Amino acid sequence: MDHTSLSPLAMFMNAGPVGKVVMAMLLLASVWTWVLIVEGTTAVIRIAKATKEARAGGPVGLLEPIAVAGRESLALDLPDETTGDKRERIAENMSRAAREFLTKAEGGLPNLAVISSVAPFVGLFGTVWGIMTSFAGIAQSQDTSLAVVAPGIAEALAATAYGLAAAIPASVGYNRIGAAFSRLGQQVAHYIEDEALRMTSQSAARRQSQKEAA
Numbered sequence: 001m002d003h004t005s006l007s008p009l010a011m012f013m014n015a016g017p018v019g020k021v022v023m024a025m026l027l028l029a030s031v032w033t034w035v036l037i038v039e040g041t042t043a044v045i046r047i048a049k050a051t052k053e054a055r056a057g058g059p060v061g062l063l064e065p066i067a068v069a070g071r072e073s074l075a076l077d078l079p080d081e082t083t084g085d086k087r088e089r090i091a092e093n094m095s096r097a098a099r100e101f102l103t104k105a106e107g108g109l110p111n112l113a114v115i116s117s118v119a120p121f122v123g124l125f126g127t128v129w130g131i132m133t134s135f136a137g138i139a140q141s142q143d144t145s146l147a148v149v150a151p152g153i154a155e156a157l158a159a160t161a162y163g164l165a166a167a168i169p170a171s172v173g174y175n176r177i178g179a180a181f182s183r184l185g186q187q188v189a190h191y192i193e194d195e196a197l198r199m200t201s202q203s204a205a206r207r208q209s210q211k212e213a214a
Contacts, residue, residue, distance in 0.1 A: 123163015130156025
């Protein structure tokens with residue numbers, strides 16, 4: 001048995017024009033999937049590290065857009081606003097900035113969902129086309145031998161394999177990275193609560209010192 005015929009490259013080279021197009025699309029989708037997975041995982045790791053450092057009192061790093069929103073809110077003094085109200089306003093503005101920041105950081109996460117949903121159907125199209133090719137070969141040669149039907153069946157199964165190779169990692173990556181970003185959102189929310197409390201406490205302490213000095 002020639003095992004080289006089972007390699008992805010051999011399956012691609014032995015496929016017909018339509019089969020090649022289908023497999024090429026799925027191969028590109030598979031490569032794109034892994035690029036998105038690496039980007040998403042890297043973003044989660046970097047933001048989690050930055051959040052941990054910021055909560056420990058270190059530099060805010062990647063969370064600078066969120067910290068800027070907090071400082072801008074702190075600088076705005078509203079009449080008759082209590083310290084508690086100001087803390088809530090700062091936290092709300094920081095939370096809004098955090099949602100924008102995390103949405104941008106998620107990047108291609110929605111694309112993983114699209115690939116995981118569409119790739120199996122593209123592979124199914126290739127499967128159906130391969131089976132149709134087999135039947136066309138039988139009708140043309142009036143022969144049902146394995147040599148006649150094997151190329152079309154092989155093309156059909158190869159398209160299925162390519163589709164699953166793209167869809168499975170995309171589905172797993174979407175769910176795992178999505179869950180990681182959800183946990184990350186909770187960590188950032190804790191940072192916002194701590195930072196809003198720290199900002200308002202320091203602001204209140206400064207005002208009290210100024211009053212006493214006056």
